[in-house]
Every structure is written in structure tokens, then in C-alpha cells.
Amino acid sequence: MTSRWTTAVLDTDQPGGWAVARSPEGFLFDDNGALFPREWLKRQDLSILAEHGIGHLDGEPVYLLELRSHSDVPGCNWKGLRAFMLEGDHTVYKVLGYAAQIGTWAREHRFCGNCGQAMIQVPRERAMYCEPCDLRSYPRISPSMIVLVTRGDEVLLARSPRFVTGVYSTLAGFAEPGESAEDCLIREVREEVQIEVKNIQYMGSQCWPFPHSMMLGFHAEYAGGEIVCQEDEIEDAQWFNVHELPPLPASRSIARYLIDVYVARRLGHAEPVLPG
Numbered sequence: 001m002t003s004r005w006t007t008a009v010l011d012t013d014q015p016g017g018w019a020v021a022r023s024p025e026g027f028l029f030d031d032n033g034a035l036f037p038r039e040w041l042k043r044q045d046l047s048i049l050a051e052h053g054i055g056h057l058d059g060e061p062v063y064l065l066e067l068r069s070h071s072d073v074p075g076c077n078w079k080g081l082r083a084f085m086l087e088g089d090h091t092v093y094k095v096l097g098y099a100a101q102i103g104t105w106a107r108e109h110r111f112c113g114n115c116g117q118a119m120i121q122v123p124r125e126r127a128m129y130c131e132p133c134d135l136r137s138y139p140r141i142s143p144s145m146i147v148l149v150t151r152g153d154e155v156l157l158a159r160s161p162r163f164v165t166g167v168y169s170t171l172a173g174f175a176e177p178g179e180s181a182e183d184c185l186i187r188e189v190r191e192e193v194q195i196e197v198k199n200i201q202y203m204g205s206q207c208w209p210f211p212h213s214m215m216l217g218f219h220a221e222y223a224g225g226e227i228v229c230q231e232d233e234i235e236d237a238q239w240f241n242v243h244e245l246p247p248l249p250a251s252r253s254i255a256r257y258l259i260d261v262y263v264a265r266r267l268g269h270a271e272p273v274l275p276g
């Protein structure tokens, strides 16, 4: 099956195509969704910071208008990326997730980190460039480990104070310089719940554009220790039986996938597929 959405660096001098508009309030949308005819969108009263050609959807070019601030467009509203993930068409969410990462990166790399001068968008390459330093900045991706710790019929799930009331999820955290994926996973589980793990098994990965994580998902078995929650980060953590699970994270998240796969295996059900 060919993908409906492919990323590309497109020349912004070419006319036509679709465009999405992103402001600090989220993406612009109307009854037809978040993709607008580009020429129409550029005629609206928008405070455009930069334009990026980001790819092709069903063969049609797609552009991002990154805005300084939101403005009123008749018949339209603004909505954050998370809402599109939860409610929307998965392909459109992928387009917007990519647009958000490119917009964030380009916005935060307008000036050279070495000399402080203005950087320029490199034609035909996804890079910002400082000529005096001959320095290129590429989109930033932050590797994060996410792990379901298991003990037979039980799984270890935890709550952050930021979660929706009642929801428990897998443990996660960002890789630090000098660490392998496994080092990071072991450290994060130790820091957050003081549990030791063994038999770490890679399960799959997911782009998580909030704002630029690359989630690497694992299962790991319990090897020792008693749960002690990390102050401020973990509000509660418990062993839950696969027959008595609490409210879980959104179905498109890799956190949910890691839980669903393990539960399916224990109960002999068909395994779910990780959303791309």
C-alpha cells in the first residue's frame, strides 16, 4: 500500500497546492478540516513568519504557513495538535504533526547558536544555514524511551500529576548524552519507581510531535525492588492485573500499544497494530 502522505522540501516560489496555518493557538480549521487552498489562505489577514513546503498529500503539494500570532479568519477556528490526534483522520494528523515539528524547529533556529546572526532557509534542503559559520541546523528529534514493566499477569503503570484524572500509563523519559537506549530505560525506571528490570525487549517506535520526541517502545520484566514513587514526577504507581486495568492512555499512543499487546498475549487475543 502506498502512503497518502510523503514529506518533501518544496519550493515556496511555486504557486498552488494546499496549505495549513499554525499559530501559538494551534492549527486553523473550518468545517472541511485543516487543509486550505494555499492561494486563498495567503489572501487572508495572517501574520506570516515563514512559509515551508512540507510534502505531498494524495499527490498534491502541501505548505505550512507559520504565523507570529493567531488572527480571526471568518468561519474558522484554532485547535491544538493533540485534539487532531484524538479526533481527526490519522493521515491529516500526520501532516499536521510534521508541520508542527518543522514550524517549531524553524522558528527556534532563526538565529545562529554559534554567532547569533540571522540564519537562512537552505533551498531544497530541510536546514537553516549560517553563512559566516558555515553551520547548518537540522530539525531536532529527541529520543525518549517508553517501557511497560511486567510481572506475569501484572503490569506496572503510573500517574503523572499532569495526566487526565484516573489515567495510568507506562513509564517514559528522555535519553541523556552518553546513554544507550537500554541505559536510559533502566535509569528512568529506577528514578521514577525504584524498580529493577531485566529481559528488555524492543517493541517499536513512534514519532511524538509534542514537540519533537521519537518514542522507542519496550517491554521489560520485573527483576526486583518495591515501588517508591519519584517526588513531583510520579503521583502514584501500582501493579495492575491484566483483568483489572485502570483508564488507559489514548488508543493511538505507543503507551497504549505496549499495554494492549501485552494484555492480548496474556489473554490469547489477536495482537493490535502500532499506528504509524
Ligand SMILES: NC(=O)c1ccc[n+]([C@@H]2O[C@H](COP(=O)([O-])OP(=O)(O)OC[C@H]3O[C@@H](n4cnc5c(N)ncnc54)[C@H](O)[C@@H]3O)[C@@H](O)[C@H]2O)c1
Pocket (backbone or CB within 6 Å): 142, 144, 146, 160, 169, 172, 173, 174, 175, 206, 208, 210, 211, 213, 215, 249, 253, 254, 255, 256
Ligand atoms: N506516545 C506516547 O505514548 C507517550 C507516552 C508517555 C510519554 N510520552 C512522551 O515521552 C516524553 C518523555 O515523557 P516524560 O513524561 O518523562 O516527559 P516529561 O515532559 O515529564 O520530561 C521529563 C523531564 O525531562 C526533561 N526534558 C524535557 N525535554 C527534554 C529533552 N528534549 N531532552 C532531555 N530532557 C528533556 C525536563 O527536565 C522534563 O521535566 C515526552 O515527550 C512525553 O510527551 C509519549
Ligand SMILES: [Mg+2]
Pocket (backbone or CB within 6 Å): 171, 172, 173, 174, 192
Ligand atoms: Mg518521565
Ligand SMILES: [Zn+2]
Pocket (backbone or CB within 6 Å): 112, 113, 114, 115, 116, 117, 130, 131, 132, 133, 134, 135
Ligand atoms: Zn553563525
